[in-house]
Amino acid sequence: MDEFKKVIGQLISLFHQLMKIEEVKLQAAAGNHVGTVEDCVTQQQALLLKLRGLEQARERAQAKAGYAGMQFRQILEKVQDSEREELYQLFDELSREIQMFQEVNEDANQILRTNLHMIDKTLRDKTANTYNGEGKSETNTRHMTSRRV
Numbered sequence: 001m002d003e004f005k006k007v008i009g010q011l012i013s014l015f016h017q018l019m020k021i022e023e024v025k026l027q028a029a030a031g032n033h034v035g036t037v038e039d040c041v042t043q044q045q046a047l048l049l050k051l052r053g054l055e056q057a058r059e060r061a062q063a064k065a066g067y068a069g070m071q072f073r074q075i076l077e078k079v080q081d082s083e084r085e086e087l088y089q090l091f092d093e094l095s096r097e098i099q100m101f102q103e104v105n106e107d108a109n110q111i112l113r114t115n116l117h118m119i120d121k122t123l124r125d126k127t128a129n130t131y132n133g134e135g136k137s138e139t140n141t142r143h144m145t146s147r148r149v
Contacts, residue, residue, distance in 0.1 A: 001083060004061040008090045011054050015097035018047055019104055026108040029115060037112070 021040050028036035062068060067075045072091045076084055 001065045001079075004058070004065045004067075005086070005090060007054060007058045007061050008087075008094055011051075011058065012090070012094050012097050014047060014051055014054060015094070015101050018044060018051075019097065019101040021047070022101060022104040022108055026104055026111065029108055029111040032115065 021043050025037055025040035025044075028034075028040065059068075062070070062075075067078065070078070072087075076088060076091070079087060
């Protein structure tokens with residue numbers, strides 16, 4: 001069970017790191033600092049790989065402790081009273097870190113979508129051509145050349 005608790009602690013730390021990077025990305029996106037946004041994405045990609053590894057380690061440690069396939073609430077119901085409080089605190093902290101990350105991530109993604117929309121609008125205004133999903137021009141301009149000879 002100690003290995004399981006250790007992995008949960010590592011997950012908490014990882015989501016805390018992800019949230020910090022996401023906050024930087026949010027500020028960078030709001031300030032149109034593309035290079036900083038790219039750096040944040042690169043850092044997050046590395047941490048997401050680490051997250052996958054920690055998830056596998058959690059599953060192994062959970063199975064080793066005899067709680068394979070169980071959700072955290074189910075584990076809390078099965079553990080002894082002496083461990084329940086410590087596990088509850090760990091699960092609660094992990095849940096808070098994940099929730100805070102998701103909130104900041106949603107905000108950053110909304111700003112990035114808005115920025116991309118503005119870039120797309122600017123490009124359309126400059127080129128005066130818009131295209132539909134089939135790659136055909138949606139402008140109503142006609143060419144001045146005749147194909148008849």
